[in-house]
Amino acid sequence: MTSLRSLMAGCSLAAAMAMPAHAFDIGAMSDAERAQFREEIRAYLLDNPEVLMEAIGVLENRQAEAQATADKDLVAAHAEALFEDEASWVGGNPEGDLVLVEFMDYRCGYCKKAYDEVSELVESDGNIRFVVKEFPILGEESVLAARFAVAVKLEAGDAAYEQVHDALMTLRGNVTADALERVGRDAGIDVDAVMARMEDPQVTATLEANHALAQQLSISGTPTFIMGDEILRGYLPLDAMRQVAEQERAEG
Template structure:
């Protein structure tokens, strides 16, 4: 006899499969064996139900991941949005803040650069924050150290000029290359900036950003935080605009 707790379903079988372990815990051995046989027979006759069950599971995991990211952003909001060691630009009074964790040697960061620039310029009401997040080796580390040193010694305007130049730089990242970037950017004292790269102040910024990234579960760049929304990876311009509008709408 078919167990009373088994109901051949179409949409509902996905949920049944997900709760099967709990159901089987309450069965006798005979009921459990019959239950499994019924499930197997149904799936062989209706294999498309497996895709439905997988879809339910993926939706559930996606919902949980979004909720987890919202909680992570909320619990680390000061370090993400108002850290004085990070450059901020765009509209300082913007109603939405976009934070980018960036590595200068990351191809997707380079791809996103012009689109983020366009997003901020065309919107007019976005505050933009860059978090130096070198994770792709020595060249990344040197680039971030140079950028942070510029910010600390030469100020925000020179930092933005150097940031853009580092994103666009195609050659090796050497002291000579950095010196040239600094000279082209019109830095007041390139030698002092180069010397400051190895200072504790610069090292501390990178260490703090890496610690923040670890708490947020960031393992790649670019990663964006748009108010309460975390975007892990490159996001096209139109999709970024949609996220911004969703945040504005609450």
């Protein structure tokens, strides 16, 4: 009886889904017919719960595809701010055929976890243009570190920024004025001059622009990567990032 009921319900579901909207009108059923129809569907789903999982999988795939399409549109709409702004530090191959942008926070554990893998990706690939955007969202220490890094770039240039960025990404312990002073001294920069520029309007404008851009791109966490025209939210292991790079290049 159960198998017969399941078969009937399955046929009913298939028929209902295959019919044009005007051909299947549950509102035209009597109360008894509607009750029976619903009971058959319920019984079918209870007997075949894998159908629900299949439906959920289809829904998730459709949502992921819709999100990917929306992300591509967002990246295209904000390409200049993402890839060509003069405030952001650029590493890797400046003429690379693929651009990788990272929104990061110096206090973010997953950013630190991704640091070595991103460095390995950029170095081993040899043809990636790497853009860093300070996006401090984890409190006062995050803001302090970001202001220091941006001030270093303004005061001492790109090479000094790279040294400081690397040091901050591997820093253990709290971000304090003393810690930043040590980082600066190790990089051979004029720490007093950098400290004096941390509240510079240019530093503030850079961080505000990064926050505004993140909001426009629906980015709320770190790390977030943009590779080509794809937004990658959250930490990705090295192999996964290499696969994305390969896919982006294949798609042209």
